[in-house]
Amino acid sequence: MSPVTSDLSIWIVILALGIGTFLIRWSFLATLGDRDLPPIVIRMLRYTAVAVLPALVAPLVMWPAATGGQPEPARLSAAAVTIAVGVLTKNVILSIVAGATVLFAMLYVLG
Amino acid sequence: MIATTPFLIVVVPFALLFGVMSQEAGMDLAQTMGFSILVFAGASQFTAVQLISDQAPALLVILSGLAVNLRMAMYSASLVPWLRGASAGKKVLIAYLLIDQSFALSLQHYERHPRLTLPQRLAYFFGSATLLCLPWSLATWAGATLGRAIPDDIALDFAMPITFLAMIAPMLRTPAHLAACGVAIVLALVFAGLPSGLGLMIAALAGMATGALVETVMERGKATQG
Numbered sequence: 001m002s003p004v005t006s007d008l009s010i011w012i013v014i015l016a017l018g019i020g021t022f023l024i025r026w027s028f029l030a031t032l033g034d035r036d037l038p039p040i041v042i043r044m045l046r047y048t049a050v051a052v053l054p055a056l057v058a059p060l061v062m063w064p065a066a067t068g069g070q071p072e073p074a075r076l077s078a079a080a081v082t083i084a085v086g087v088l089t090k091n092v093i094l095s096i097v098a099g100a101t102v103l104f105a106m107l108y109v110l111g
Numbered sequence: 112m113i114a115t116t117p118f119l120i121v122v123v124p125f126a127l128l129f130g131v132m133s134q135e136a137g138m139d140l141a142q143t144m145g146f147s148i149l150v151f152a153g154a155s156q157f158t159a160v161q162l163i164s165d166q167a168p169a170l171l172v173i174l175s176g177l178a179v180n181l182r183m184a185m186y187s188a189s190l191v192p193w194l195r196g197a198s199a200g201k202k203v204l205i206a207y208l209l210i211d212q213s214f215a216l217s218l219q220h221y222e223r224h225p226r227l228t229l230p231q232r233l234a235y236f237f238g239s240a241t242l243l244c245l246p247w248s249l250a251t252w253a254g255a256t257l258g259r260a261i262p263d264d265i266a267l268d269f270a271m272p273i274t275f276l277a278m279i280a281p282m283l284r285t286p287a288h289l290a291a292c293g294v295a296i297v298l299a300l301v302f303a304g305l306p307s308g309l310g311l312m313i314a315a316l317a318g319m320a321t322g323a324l325v326e327t328v329m330e331r332g333k334a335t336q337g
Contacts, residue, residue, distance in 0.1 A: 015149065018151075020177045024187070026203065028184060045319070047287070059303045060268075086277050
């Protein structure tokens with residue numbers, strides 16, 4: 001298999017990803033209709049956000065691509081502060097601001 | 112409208128960054144916009160562009176991008192109890208606009224206001240999703256056209272992690288939520304070496320199962336006490 005280099009192959013990737021992603025999003029909305037999901041599934045779905053989002057973010061925090069995958073103190077501290085402020089205040093904007101402030105301050109200090 | 116503000120703080124830099132990155136990977140403006148409008152799923156767009164610039168074969172690029180988006184099947188299922196009466200055409204539109212942020216906002220709103228009518232729920236979904244979707248396209252375009260003017264050293268890469276963490280932290284309100292989150296993080300790190308997206312799926316499913324299990328166990332504990 002050859003790498004994606006031509007314009008045509010890039011467009012094929014875009015279309016395939018677009019159609020596939022739409023079908024994933026449409027799947028249950030379109031097919032479940034009036035039936036209810038089994039209770040155990042509903043119970044699991046309650047934890048979708050708190051399981052998927054941390055799993056998506058954890059490797060980015062530990063091994064950021066921007067540093068070539070090396071753990072880096074500014075990003076680790078920013079992540080820790082964001083979580084701490086979020087848990088304590090339950091305020092999304094405040095914890096983003098706190099995390100971003102720590103990130104920029106640490107990046108500046110560490111040069 | 113105000114509720115979308117924290118999400119715009121991430122959507123805009125994230126889309127800007129995507130515009131910049133895809134230009135650097137050699138996409139033209141039409142292809143960059145094609146990703147943001149036709150795929151409209153940030154994490155998978157980044158995955159695809161990254162793999163394309165790593166010279167990965169097309170099939171692997173497509174499969175990895177789709178694996179990253181499999182979580183949206185869970186979003187789709189979670190919205191069914193709230194939006195089941197919507198027309199087929201509206202469901203198509205909902206599906207197109209179903210992203211992390213519109214899902215998180217709407218579900219939170221529905222759970223907080225369980226007595227909303229279906230038209231009110233749909234209005235909330237479409238309103239918040241439109242407010243997120245337009246800036247996504249505009250900021251992608253801005254990033255792709257003005258990209259070279261943005262300095263490399265402002266750590267835009269970390270906009271997504273910080274915003275997602277800020278979204279998650281207030282949700283950790285029960286031991287079951289904490290357990291789900293903890294298991295998902297540990298497994299995501301353990302399986303980080305697996306092909307892109309696969310580790311995420313395993314970690315997420317295990318986290319969700321853990322949450323459901325802890326909830327069940329705690330309910331039983333309460334039942335026997337009472």
